[in-house]
Amino acid sequence: MDMSVTIGERPESIRRATKIYAAFLIAGFALSPVALIAYLYFFQDPALKFENHLFHEIAIAGATIEGLFVAYVSWRCYLSSGEPLLRWLTLGFLGFTLIYAPHGAFTGMAHHNIWLFLLYGPASRLAMSILLLIGLLSFNQEPDTPEQRVNPRPWLAWIAVFLVVDVAVAILAYSPIASSPAVRLAMEGGALLFSAVDLSLMLIGRIRSPLMTVFGISIALFGLSSLAFILGKPWNHMWWLAHAIFAGGFFILSYGIIKAFHTTRSFANIYNQEEMVNRLAMAMVRTESALQELQRSNQMLEHLASTDPLTGASNRRHFIERVDAEIARAKRDDLSFAMLALDLDNFKAINDRYGHQVGDQVLQGFVQKCSEEIRPYDSVARMGGEEFMVLLPQATMELAVTIGERIRQATENAVFESILVPKLILTVSIGVSQFGQDGTTIDTIFRAADERLYRAKDQGRNCVITV
Template sequence: MGACFLVALKRLGVSADPPEARRRPAIWGVALATILAINLGLAGLVLGPLVSVESMIQGMEALALALLVAGIIVITLRCIRLSLMIIYLLSMAIFAQASIAFMIAEHWSHLWWLAHVIFITGFLLLSYGVVHSFRTTRSFCTVYSQAEVMQQLRDQQAQTQEALAKLEVANTRLTHQAATDWLTGVANRRQFMKQAKEELARAKRYDIPLSLLCLDLDHFKVVNDVHGHQVGDQVLKHVTSTMENNLRPQDLLARVGGEEFQVLLPDSDIHQASEIAERIRASLHELEIRLHDKVVKVTVSLGCAQRGQDGEDIDSLMRIGDQRLYEAKALGRNRVVTGASIWIQVDTQGVRDPGSRFKGGPDR
């Protein structure tokens, strides 16, 4: 028992062997053969003429005492404070006392009987620790104290919380990716339509203005044809960033096509929308995008629509806004059409020009 206890102490903290390894017949065969060899060896010594029975008993008790004391020293030096291991420590101390009593007692004397009582006491204490741990874990192969089980539960809970946090981050990232344009990072068409319907319902409920801007970059196909699509993608990113810098926090910018954008303007009438649109147009007109030793300039045409005078649903606003966008294209591009007035670009100054209505759909 002392030898087995020392081996167990050496493996304390080491991961258990997998179940398939523990079930191998060879392992159990070696263990049983070892025990049988020890018993046969001891029987041979006792029955043989070389060693007397008394000397054999004294030697076995001395060996047991040495192994038990070695186990106590190992537990003390390693500062093992697990509940079950403390019970093992007390049991080993009691067994060591029983070995000393057996070594100095004569057969059938009161000290000999006391040695048996001491040994039984240690066995009962050891049995209590094992049974208590079994009641905690319901398994002899995973015997732990209640404190160890609670620590394992806390560790598992911490791992679960960490996994849930990572899952929440992943879900947030996926939700964001599903709602944004992959290139520019602004809202995509699906997210824009969802939020536009919500804002439109709020505007109707509280009778507040709401406007929509439809934007399209002028001659953007030329940028792709001359400089390549990679440069075109970089231009779109710069254009998007510039437009965002000219919007309010409550405004929603979305990319709805290749070079087509829409802006939802809550709490804004057509005049406020035209001012925001002109600010965007002027900023893009002045923007110089430097890429690979090249300077790329773009302009934008915009059409504005307001809830109420141009329709009560998002489809109507988008249709009117797109019509006015085409009208801005027909009138020379790089301008804003609001229905009541047209903002155009002359050199670097924006001026109002009532203009005329466009009936067709020119090339963008």
């Protein structure tokens, strides 16, 4: 029985078991404060308190600075992605910070008006839980438009709402009903209820992504902190534990915002490892395809830049580059090469009699005949009009004359057919030059080939001249 396991194999049973185990780990971490809450609730000494106003003020100041910073980072992510969830996360952090700050500022009022000191905490947590619930309900909605993202009016309106809440809490703290336990319990209970609704919606909707998992853990900690605040009393250990639990949720959610900022600027579409690998593979395929397309485009552009568009032969610029390279190679390796200068005889009369369309077909047919008679590594170029040149690497004068004669005979014997002209006979005059014998620069060997081409014209055309 083969007990070997292929490397990289993931049996379905193991995959399912590990996913369940991971889910239990996440749930266990999110609900771990329950043990601490239960321990203090059953074993806490009611007489033990830690009342330190300076420590409390420093802690709240730190939380305020952090809240403003994370709200700003969340806002930057929102500007980039336009994700509605990030808009509500930004408002959640900002609203909590602006409403929670007086909780620290009024620490010294704890002995004068305990409710002015206490009510800002539950009010801030209630506001944040409501905004986070709205954000969750907007999960995966269409992004806001760029105009909506930069419009300052909604943000200013929300800041005004938060400041109004601060004033309303102050008025409530000085009202007769502030001393009723129902007031604080209603706000903390409301925060707990909204947190529970958040978690329920996430579980029902099976919303799963790395950062949404962070979101869910934070919501669980926020809800448990509200439970601890309900069970605790000012300055006792349960009260401080509630602060610590909420701070933990705040830190974790802040971490999610920072991760979003450094990756996709999106809170809903951050990648898990498997998705990141898949997207990276897709991006690599797209990049490779784009590079291949770019290479094809460059090759096409290079071909267009070096080719005569009518005949498909090399153009003058590319031919001169080839000759320069051949001269360098000939000097380096002590080799020789030859060139042919060709001019179609009486071509102007063909254009005048039959028209340029027939003339173009003749030029194309002539280049085809040249290509059939030269060697594979030779090249033919159109220098202008009916003038052509052929480069013959490592060719002697004798070989060049032989190739020139082949071209001349093929041209003379060819029948150039067209729609307008059933039969048309064409001849070509050719001048030959050789590197070394006629010079060692491009000007000298070009001039020698041209002079012999003109002699071929003077001697009656349809011939190959070497001197």
